[in-house]
Amino acid sequence: MPFPVYLDHNATTPLDTRVLEAMLPYLETQYGNASSRHEYGREARRAMDVARQQVAAAAGAHPAEIIFVSGGSEANNLFMKGAAAAFGREGGTVAFSAIEHPCALNAARQLARQDWRLIELPVDAAGRVTRAGVAEALAQKPRLWSVMLANNETGVLQEVAAFAASAQEQGGGWFHSDAAQVLGKLPLDFRALNQAGVHALTLSAHKAYGPKGAAALVADRRLDIIPLIAGGGQEGGLRAGTENVAAIVGFGAACELAASRLDSLSVRLRRLQTRLEAGLVLLGATLFGADAPRLPNTSYFSFAGVEGETLLTRLDRAGFAVASGAACSSANPNPSHVLMAMGVPEDLARGALRVSLGVGTNDEQIDAFLLAAKVALTDLKNLTALQDRSRRA
Numbered sequence: 001m002p003f004p005v006y007l008d009h010n011a012t013t014p015l016d017t018r019v020l021e022a023m024l025p026y027l028e029t030q031y032g033n034a035s036s037r038h039e040y041g042r043e044a045r046r047a048m049d050v051a052r053q054q055v056a057a058a059a060g061a062h063p064a065e066i067i068f069v070s071g072g073s074e075a076n077n078l079f080m081k082g083a084a085a086a087f088g089r090e091g092g093t094v095a096f097s098a099i100e101h102p103c104a105l106n107a108a109r110q111l112a113r114q115d116w117r118l119i120e121l122p123v124d125a126a127g128r129v130t131r132a133g134v135a136e137a138l139a140q141k142p143r144l145w146s147v148m149l150a151n152n153e154t155g156v157l158q159e160v161a162a163f164a165a166s167a168q169e170q171g172g173g174w175f176h177s178d179a180a181q182v183l184g185k186l187p188l189d190f191r192a193l194n195q196a197g198v199h200a201l202t203l204s205a206h207k208a209y210g211p212k213g214a215a216a217l218v219a220d221r222r223l224d225i226i227p228l229i230a231g232g233g234q235e236g237g238l239r240a241g242t243e244n245v246a247a248i249v250g251f252g253a254a255c256e257l258a259a260s261r262l263d264s265l266s267v268r269l270r271r272l273q274t275r276l277e278a279g280l281v282l283l284g285a286t287l288f289g290a291d292a293p294r295l296p297n298t299s300y301f302s303f304a305g306v307e308g309e310t311l312l313t314r315l316d317r318a319g320f321a322v323a324s325g326a327a328c329s330s331a332n333p334n335p336s337h338v339l340m341a342m343g344v345p346e347d348l349a350r351g352a353l354r355v356s357l358g359v360g361t362n363d364e365q366i367d368a369f370l371l372a373a374k375v376a377l378t379d380l381k382n383l384t385a386l387q388d389r390s391r392r393a
């Protein structure tokens with residue numbers, strides 16, 4: 001079994017070789033600017049058109065609804081700030097779940113400086129945004145909403161369509177959902193979500209075996225957005241800048257691949273997740289979000305009295321790459337904002353580790369990981385006992 005074993009697919013996924021192959025011509029001979037009016041430009045434009053269709057197909061959207069951007073972070077910012085800017089100085093209320101990815105949370109918080117009122121929608125102990133919280137927010141008639149489809153730490157799925165439908169029935173507002181963690185793991189149907197009242201979705205290529213630096217905001221054409229980056233008229237005037245054609249081609253190829261293996265992959269991941277979690281429970285783990293519907297690849301857990309960072313380092317040395325809390329905030333010493341919102345005690349939250357499985361994960365790796373975790377936990381317990389004894393002596 002090759003080491004290190006990669007178990008951090010929610011942070012990023014390996015680039016699939018078929019995706020790389022699709023991209024290579026656009027890094028080598030087909031280097032045209034998609035805005036140029038000669039054959040090089042036309043070839044780049046054609047490739048982007050194909051990618052737009054592939055992304056739209058994987059999202060259940062129309063190609064005209066795809067706005068290519070540089071990352072999931074940009075897509076979330078484009079919705080939050082771009083849609084807010086379209087209201088001019090009027091401001092309003094923005095409602096978003098307390099467990100959004102930091103790129104949505106912090107974009108919303110920036111709006112507070114421009115007279116927007118913020119409502120953080122609470123979650124229950126299983127990590128689900130509550131209907132009661134949404135109902136309470138509705139009274140303020142938010143102009144903007146953002147509730148993610150699946151959380152990147154817990155993998156918990158949210159009742160986005162139902163929330164968006166309530167928002168539409170009672171006051172309207174533009175409704176966005178971050179689907180970065182759903183692409184390639186579970187089916188996506190923007191058309192159905194749109195009919196329920198969802199106006200925009202965030203996707204990111206590198207979460208689904210595509211390249212980093214390519215993503216999309218899937219947006220209802222009625223959604224009024226002021227671009228964050230002004231310039232030439234790329235992406236229907238909503239995102240200026242010469243397009244990263246190779247990455248966009250890779251994003252398209254990754255979407256096609258995702259759609260073709262979605263059913264078989266999600267079943268396989270779910271089986272591996274069950275095997276992993278059964279082993280973790282035997283080792284004494286507390287699983288977070290286990291009472292809610294979740295992504296088939298994500299397991300988030302703690303062992304009482306064990307620091308997550310310490311266990312992560314041990315596992316890393318043993319050849320297993322996992323995450324403690326969200327990868328993006330692993331430099332942040334605070335316990336996960338997601339676990340805090342779920343009411344998890346701080347000491348247990350500090351122990352949180354996330355294992356996220358992917359297409360290359362197999363039974364042998366899961367069993368080897370469980371064995372390594374057992375060894376590391378025994379070592380750490382012995383160490384603590386030794387330290388206690390020497391303190392008492």
Ligand SMILES: Cc1ncc(COP(=O)(O)O)c(C=O)c1O
Pocket residue numbers: 010011070071072073074076101103148150151152178180181204205206213215328
């Ligand atoms: C749910 C979610 N949204 C957005 C992002 C940001 O995407 P990107 O890394 O493409 O900027 C991530 C990445 O960690 C994510 O997990």
